[in-house]
Amino acid sequence: MVMRNPLKKIKLSSPVIPGLLVFLIILSITTFVAYQRYLILKSSEEDGVSRQATRIDREIKNVLNQGFSSTQSLAFLVENYGVPQDFSNISQLLLKTNTSVDALELVDSSGVITHVYPIEENEVLGFNILMDSVGKPGAVRTIEKGEYYIAGPINLKQGGSGFVCRTPIYTNNEFSGFAAAVIKLSTLLSAISLDSLEQSQYSYQLSKVNPDGSEKIFFSSQKKLQENALNRSITDYNGEWKLYVISNKSFALGGVLALGILGVFLSILAGFYTNSILERPIKLKKMVEDKTLLLRESEQKFKSLIEQASDGIFLTDFNGNMIDANIRGVEMFGYSKSELLKQNIKNLATNEELENLPIRFQELNLGQSVLSERQLLRKDKSSFYGEVSAKKLNDGVILGIVRDISERKEERKKLENKNRELKKTNSELDSFVYSASHELRAPLTSLLGLVDIMKKEESESEKLVNLNMMENSITRLDDFIGEIIQYSQNKHLDVKIEKINFSTLIDRSLEDLWYLKNTSGINVVKEINNKEPFFSDKRRVTVLLNNFISNAIKYHDLEKRSPSIWINVIINSKEASIIIKDNGMGIDKESQTKIYNMFYRATAKVMGSGIGLFIVQEILEKLRGSVSLESELNMGSTFTIKLPNMAPKN
Amino acid sequence: MFMKVLLIDDSEIDNYINKAIVSKSKLVEEVVTKTSGKEALDYLIGLKEDLNMFPDIIFLDIRMPGMDGYEFIENYKELPESSKEKCTVFVLSSSMNSADVARSESYDEIKKHLAKPLAHHSLEDLILKDV
Numbered sequence A: 001m002v003m004r005n006p007l008k009k010i011k012l013s014s015p016v017i018p019g020l021l022v023f024l025i026i027l028s029i030t031t032f033v034a035y036q037r038y039l040i041l042k043s044s045e046e047d048g049v050s051r052q053a054t055r056i057d058r059e060i061k062n063v064l065n066q067g068f069s070s071t072q073s074l075a076f077l078v079e080n081y082g083v084p085q086d087f088s089n090i091s092q093l094l095l096k097t098n099t100s101v102d103a104l105e106l107v108d109s110s111g112v113i114t115h116v117y118p119i120e121e122n123e124v125l126g127f128n129i130l131m132d133s134v135g136k137p138g139a140v141r142t143i144e145k146g147e148y149y150i151a152g153p154i155n156l157k158q159g160g161s162g163f164v165c166r167t168p169i170y171t172n173n174e175f176s177g178f179a180a181a182v183i184k185l186s187t188l189l190s191a192i193s194l195d196s197l198e199q200s201q202y203s204y205q206l207s208k209v210n211p212d213g214s215e216k217i218f219f220s221s222q223k224k225l226q227e228n229a230l231n232r233s234i235t236d237y238n239g240e241w242k243l244y245v246i247s248n249k250s251f252a253l254g255g256v257l258a259l260g261i262l263g264v265f266l267s268i269l270a271g272f273y274t275n276s277i278l279e280r281p282i283k284l285k286k287m288v289e290d291k292t293l294l295l296r297e298s299e300q301k302f303k304s305l306i307e308q309a310s311d312g313i314f315l316t317d318f319n320g321n322m323i324d325a326n327i328r329g330v331e332m333f334g335y336s337k338s339e340l341l342k343q344n345i346k347n348l349a350t351n352e353e354l355e356n357l358p359i360r361f362q363e364l365n366l367g368q369s370v371l372s373e374r375q376l377l378r379k380d381k382s383s384f385y386g387e388v389s390a391k392k393l394n395d396g397v398i399l400g401i402v403r404d405i406s407e408r409k410e411e412r413k414k415l416e417n418k419n420r421e422l423k424k425t426n427s428e429l430d431s432f433v434y435s436a437s438h439e440l441r442a443p444l445t446s447l448l449g450l451v452d453i454m455k456k457e458e459s460e461s462e463k464l465v466n467l468n469m470m471e472n473s474i475t476r477l478d479d480f481i482g483e484i485i486q487y488s489q490n491k492h493l494d495v496k497i498e499k500i501n502f503s504t505l506i507d508r509s510l511e512d513l514w515y516l517k518n519t520s521g522i523n524v525v526k527e528i529n530n531k532e533p534f535f536s537d538k539r540r541v542t543v544l545l546n547n548f549i550s551n552a553i554k555y556h557d558l559e560k561r562s563p564s565i566w567i568n569v570i571i572n573s574k575e576a577s578i579i580i581k582d583n584g585m586g587i588d589k590e591s592q593t594k595i596y597n598m599f600y601r602a603t604a605k606v607m608g609s610g611i612g613l614f615i616v617q618e619i620l621e622k623l624r625g626s627v628s629l630e631s632e633l634n635m636g637s638t639f640t641i642k643l644p645n646m647a648p649k650n
Numbered sequence B: 001m002f003m004k005v006l007l008i009d010d011s012e013i014d015n016y017i018n019k020a021i022v023s024k025s026k027l028v029e030e031v032v033t034k035t036s037g038k039e040a041l042d043y044l045i046g047l048k049e050d051l052n053m054f055p056d057i058i059f060l061d062i063r064m065p066g067m068d069g070y071e072f073i074e075n076y077k078e079l080p081e082s083s084k085e086k087c088t089v090f091v092l093s094s095s096m097n098s099a100d101v102a103r104s105e106s107y108d109e110i111k112k113h114l115a116k117p118l119a120h121h122s123l124e125d126l127i128l129k130d131v
Helices: A006-012 A016-081 A087-097 A136-145 A185-191 A251-307 A327-333 A351-356 A361-365 A406-456 A460-492 A502-512 A514-520 A538-554 A612-623 B012-024 B037-046 B069-076 B098-106 B123-130
Strands: A103-108 A113-117 A149-155 A161-171 A174-184 A202-209 A215-220 A231-235 A241-247 A312-316 A322-325 A370-377 A383-394 A397-404 A497-500 A523-529 A534-537 A564-571 A575-582 A626-632 A636-644 B003-008 B028-034 B057-060 B088-093 B110-115
Touching: A016 A087, A016 A103, A016 A161, A016 A174, A016 A185, A016 A202, A016 A241, A016 A251, A087 A103, A087 A113, A136 A149, A136 A161, A136 A174, A149 A202, A161 A185, A174 A185, A185 A215, A312 A327, A327 A370, A327 A397, A351 A370, A361 A383, A383 A406, A406 A460, A406 B012, A460 A538, A460 A612, A460 B012, A497 A538, A502 A514, A502 A523, A502 A538, A502 A564, A514 A538, A534 A538, A534 A612, A534 A636, A538 A564, A538 A575, A538 A612, A538 A636, A612 A626, A612 A636, B003 B012, B003 B037, B012 B028, B028 B037, B037 B069, B057 B069, B069 B088, B088 B123, B098 B110, B110 B123
Parallel strands: A523 A564, B003 B028, B003 B057, B057 B088, B088 B110
Antiparallel strands: A103 A113, A103 A174, A149 A161, A161 A174, A202 A215, A202 A241, A231 A241, A312 A322, A312 A397, A370 A383, A383 A397, A497 A534, A564 A575, A575 A636, A626 A636
């Protein structure tokens, strides 16, 4: 499994920083633009305010100049011609040219107002301005200065507020009073068009500057003025009053602010957009990596499934060349993987097998799956059985799955052998029961017959003949039962190995058969060559010897002059050869192969059950011995028995 | 009515017993014994010239070395009809095996399947009823 940390990789190339950078750049640009716009707006505002202030200044000066020119004219008249009789007419004339002046006055040297025009709304005749706290400072200042001076704005005696412009009058260089012009604030304001509240673009405020520096507001076009509003002050020459021109356009800042906010918004948007744009390939890459990882894992899983499979899995082309194989497949044939991949599947089966069961490429090519059981060949040329299942995967590739079924095959073989053995046993049993019942019954039926005859027989000599026959029948039955027991013992008793003395065994056998031998006068020649000790199963060897010797005696040829049996035993460390030769009847060629069959009898000349040589065969099988026969009818038989020497190894 | 009887059995003892029983019958004039099918067949073939000597009754054993009872019958079939005409064949065996009994009954040539010993059957009845 490949472990990896996708997080680390993403952090390294994270688009957060570029996103942040873009955000900051856009923000600074928009902020700069907003600030520039703010500066432009501010400067244009200031420009406007300044222009307005200049205009107002000029207009105020124009208005106030009317006060100057009218009082100058009046003062000139008084200085040169004395106080005019027709003050009203002259004033009327002066006021016509100086329309902003509301009233003209003459004040004597003591400060009393002596003349006023127009009298209406200016009821100040006889009022001493030098005695008035409001009027005095302006009048005193005029006297001090000795020239034209505008006092105000002040609260006027005749009501309202306004400016009083005074020109001092000197008669013979002696102060003799003032020529004064009153300009009401309202007149000034209307003259310079400041009284209209429609003038929303600017606000105005007129203040009087007190000697202590504080300001007294006389007029304001708005109730409250914004503190940080753009303003411009106009100060008169004497610094006694101030006119503020204030821009109302503070809302323009809102636009700049909106621009700023828009900028911030735009920056955030651009930042995020940049971030998401830059993140997209990373996300895509991560998705690809995740999918690749999943694929790799699932591939790994499949690979391990195939590699760990308990069957051999192979890929070959249609020429039988090996392309790939899993671990089990490589093990199975005993090659290294690289060696196996150089092999052709034809080298992996026996030639014989391939001839009998050729690989069915044609069927495979048609897409059919082909199943077969084959004897397969390992590298070391040993073979095993494989169940092969093959199928075409795609053009040019065959998938083969091989399961080693040697064990199964072995089991099957064992079963088949067992079955064959059982069948043999069964048919033997059938045949045995059939024959045995006959063999058991035959002597008994003979006995019954003989008994029946005996009952009626009177002759003693005949009775003796009958008794002999009865004895023969009983012997026959007894022999048969003895043989059955031998057969059964051979079947069931374990092989018991002990040292064999052939000489003793042969002598004992001849003793047991004396009644047979005695009746026929057979000559027995015995020769034993036992330089090596011989080991085998004594009981079984005895049965073998008894059978061959009794046969040799029973089947002797009466016509021969000297019926003889030659018994020759040769022993070496490997085996014993027992040769039993007689000059008896011999066995015809046809019977020679059948004499070992159960109950087979070659001739009726000698009574017997036909089971003796069958038992011999069974015993030889048990002792892993063999027997061969050379015989000619009427000449005699030679049986050669070979028994392995079962001498213990030490 | 004097019968000629042929006994075919590999057992000398049984031939002796059966001959003794058959000889006692007043209906039998001659008894011949043979110890194998081959011997019996050769004997019958040898009688070709003299039909009077052909047996009237044959007692045949089944289990015999060499040619057994059934092989004998197969060969007996080939004998000329004229000679077999008056001959009746009985199987006389110690085998009570039902397969053998059924096989015996399948041959037209075999009159009856008899179980040994012969003393347990009445020879007179056999001759009077079946011959």
